[in-house]
Amino acid sequence: MLVNAFVAEVDIENLNEINFDKTEVEKVFAVPLSFFKENPPEVHYVRLEAHPFYIDDKGNKIELLPVEKLNLPPRYSKPWGKIKRKVYFYKYNGEVIWGLTAALVKKVVELI
Secondary structure, eight states, X not given: OOOOXXXXXXXXXXGGGOOOOTXXXXXXXXXXXXXXXXXXXXXXXXXXXXXXXXXXXXXXXXXXXXXXXXXOOXXXXXXXXXXXXXXXXXXXXXXXXXXXXXXXXXXXXXXX
């Protein structure tokens, strides 16, 4: 997956002028670029695991990775991986920018 990020200056009177997909974006608010330059993000962690199956709402096992059929080692028939991953957070005027958005902001700030 490739994600391209762009820094832009917008010439608008009000943030309500911005059209955005409300199924993808909860809301739009402005943060000065200087805030990100002067305030490093908080860093927290999550642990990610690969799961070859899950149990649905009715108690049925739903196989995602057919380990036996693919002749994979038995260890892949149960969760594996347990990767520790950083999650970045910026807090500004009661708003929180986090996850992929915060990681993109952090990278852009490092590049400018």
